[in-house]
Amino acid sequence: MHLKRILNRVERHKCFVSKQVRFVDGSVEPELEVEIQPRANSRAICSGCGEKRPG
Numbered sequence: 001m002h003l004k005r006i007l008n009r010v011e012r013h014k015c016f017v018s019k020q021v022r023f024v025d026g027s028v029e030p031e032l033e034v035e036i037q038p039r040a041n042s043r044a045i046c047s048g049c050g051e052k053r054p055g
Contacts (some may be wrong), residue, residue, distance in 0.1 A: 015042045
């Protein structure tokens with residue numbers, strides 16, 4: 001199973017798309033770094049009321 005598919009099952013963000021996933025070594029513990037970007041056809045969600053808004 002692809003790592004992006006696993007991420008979508010575990011931590012689903014409907015308004016974002018996972019672009020690149022990579023492991024980062026060098027720290028005390030290995031880390032998983034996920035680059036995300038907003039989905040092109042979705043509206044932003046307001047942090048105050050939680051509704052979808054145009055800006």
